[in-house]
Amino acid sequence: xxxxxxxxxxxxxxxxxxxxxxxxxxxxxxxxxxxxxxxxxxxxxxxxxxxxxxxxxxxxxxxxxxxxxxxxxxxxxxxxxxxxxxxxxxxxxxxxxxxxxxxxxxxxxxxxxxxxxxxxxxxxxxxxxxxxxxxxxxxxxxxxxxxxxxxxxxxxxxxxxxxxxxxxxxxxxxxxxxxxxxxxxxxxxxxxxxxxxxxxxxxxxxxxxxxxxxxxxxxxxxxxxxxxxxxxxxxxxxxxxxxxxxxxxxxxxxxxxxxxxxxxxxxxxxxxxxxxxxxxxxxxxxxxxxxxxxxxxxxxxxxxxxxxxxxxxxxxxxxxxxxxxxxxxxxxxxxxxxxxxxxxxxxxxxxxxxxxxxxxxxxxxxxxxxxxxxxxxxxxxxxxxxxxxxxxxxxxxxxx
Numbered sequence: 001x002x003x004x005x006x007x008x009x010x011x012x013x014x015x016x017x018x019x020x021x022x023x024x025x026x027x028x029x030x031x032x033x034x035x036x037x038x039x040x041x042x043x044x045x046x047x048x049x050x051x052x053x054x055x056x057x058x059x060x061x062x063x064x065x066x067x068x069x070x071x072x073x074x075x076x077x078x079x080x081x082x083x084x085x086x087x088x089x090x091x092x093x094x095x096x097x098x099x100x101x102x103x104x105x106x107x108x109x110x111x112x113x114x115x116x117x118x119x120x121x122x123x124x125x126x127x128x129x130x131x132x133x134x135x136x137x138x139x140x141x142x143x144x145x146x147x148x149x150x151x152x153x154x155x156x157x158x159x160x161x162x163x164x165x166x167x168x169x170x171x172x173x174x175x176x177x178x179x180x181x182x183x184x185x186x187x188x189x190x191x192x193x194x195x196x197x198x199x200x201x202x203x204x205x206x207x208x209x210x211x212x213x214x215x216x217x218x219x220x221x222x223x224x225x226x227x228x229x230x231x232x233x234x235x236x237x238x239x240x241x242x243x244x245x246x247x248x249x250x251x252x253x254x255x256x257x258x259x260x261x262x263x264x265x266x267x268x269x270x271x272x273x274x275x276x277x278x279x280x281x282x283x284x285x286x287x288x289x290x291x292x293x294x295x296x297x298x299x300x301x302x303x304x305x306x307x308x309x310x311x312x313x314x315x316x317x318x319x320x321x322x323x324x325x326x327x328x329x330x331x332x333x334x335x336x337x338x339x340x341x342x343x344x345x346x347x348x349x350x351x352x353x354x355x356x357x358x359x360x361x362x363x364x365x366x367x368x369x370x371x372x373x374x375x376x377x378x379x380x381x382x383x384x385x386x387x388x389x390x391x392x393x394x395x396x397x398x399x400x
Contacts, residue, residue: 006289006297006378014289014379025384028350030167030195030327030375033221035282042281043223046274059273066273069280073228076220076283076291077212078203082262083236085229086276090194091118093213093229096266097190098122100239101159105130108157110149112173113137113361114166119192120360123161132156135361142320144173150181159188165195168354168371169362170302170319170327172200179208188235194218198282199298199326199377201291210235216275219298219326219377222282223275231263241265294378298326301376301385308389309374314396318371329354329371332396337370343395344372349388351375 006014015021020034050058059066074081087093095118103109103126111123113135127133134152139145149160160182164175175191182189190211193202198219204212212230216222231239241248241259247269251258259265286294305328309315314333331337341353354371356363363369374388 004290004293006293011297011379011381015381018379021379023348025349025380025387027374027376027380027384027388028352029199029219029377030373031352032217032224033198033219033377034379035221035223035278036285038285039222039278039282043274043278046277050274055273062273062277065280066276069276069283072280072283072287075287076197076202077230078205079230080233082264083204083230083233085231085263085266086271086279087227087229087267088225088271089217089227090192090213090215091227093215093227094119094190094192094194095122096229096242097211097213097231097239098159098161099242100266101188102240103129103131103158106132106156107159108132108134108154109159109161110134110136110152110157111160112144112162113365114163114169114171114173114359115161115361116163116167116192116194116359117357119161119163137365138171138321141322142171143322144178146174146177146181149178153181153185153187157185157187159190161190161192163192163194165193165200165325165327166359166362167195168327168359168373169329170306170324171321172323172325174323175207175209179206183208188238195325195327198286198291198294200295204230204232211239216279216282220279220282220286221377223278225272226275226279228279229263229266231266236261236263236265239266243268245269289378297378298376299324301378301380301382302326302328304382304385305374305376305388308385309392312389312393312396315392318366318368326376328374328376330374331368331371332392335396337372340372340392340395344388344391347391349391351388 017036018034070081070084074084123133189209191209193214197214210232216226217224248265249257250260318329338353352373354373
């Protein structure tokens with residue numbers, strides 16, 4: 001990374017594709033990005049087509065474009081099309097993979113302190129069922145200790161499940177190095193890439209993961225209600241579908257059925273075709289820009305935000321680790337983070353609130369009652385980061 005960066009003219013063109021940029025300073029891209037016109041138009045045009053000719057008929061007319069959505073997502077991950085299932089969101093994707101493994105009492109899972117609430121629910125349920133769950137905490141520098149991971153793996157370890165970029169922190173886990181450890185021990189490997197896809201390059205072959213879950217609405221700039229699950233071909237027989245309908249089958253008789261031989265076995269037949277097309281268009285849009293170029297700009301804007309916020313009285317930036325991402329978390333002494341989010345929204349600056357329940361292991365360890373989460377994207381401007389810092393100073397100055 002670092003070469004062939006997005007130019008100012010390109011950023012301005014991308015902003016013209018995004019009418020919302022004229023209305024708000026949108027720094028909540030880890031929640032839901034502003035979609036570009038081409039994604040919105042794709043969804044709306046298809047819905048109009050359904051209204052004019054019928055739902056099944058529109059699906060038939062757009063069969064090639066719907067199939068291409070799988071191909072675009074596969075390209076995004078450097079995967080094969082038959083390794084992609086399109087589902088409603090990242091929680092469905094992650095839960096489908098996690099529960100499909102068929103964990104049994106005595107099995108062991110290794111995970112991190114940065115797991116999202118949905119993932120933690122699954123881990124808690126597994127623990128209640130007799131599965132041992134080992135949490136590897138980040139070290140004193142905020143980095144994931146690979147040697148502790150390796151030491152935690154035993155003969156009953158069935159799964160390593162980690163989140164690449166957490167919901168309420170700016171750090172990143174070394175998922176490729178973790179993948180090498182998983183491969184060395186022959187352990188299944190599940191990656192939550194919910195905050196990653198669209199802001200940072202993802203190559204499932206380089207990562208070495210067996211499963212990867214993600215959503216569309218965040219950095220990928222796809223519609224809400226979209227997500228996807230990657231399951232490596234060689235892992236598909238080890239991960240059983242949770243819910244089956246005829247779409248998941250390649251054969252059905254009164255006495256039995258056979259699953260289809262691709263990742264579509266993990267998805268239902270009935271889902272929103274318009275949103276599927278929007279997801280595919282968003283993936284193609286990101287690929288056209290280039291994920292390395294996106295990551296470079298996101299990293300630069302995030303570092304500007306961290307540097308600017310650190311200069312403000314009473315502000316603590318909480319992001320730690322060797323490698324940081326486009327999420328910036330901070331709090332202000334004597335000021336409620338949720339209230340600060342709302343005060344910024346009144347000034348048309350969109351940020352988010354990282355609640356203690358979002359990443360409870362991490363929040364409890366660091367004794368955080370909540371943080372303000374700023375998440376930048378490539379269409380943001382340096383002047384918008386400056387406006388954020390100035391506005392935080394104006395709002396909180398008298399109280400610190």
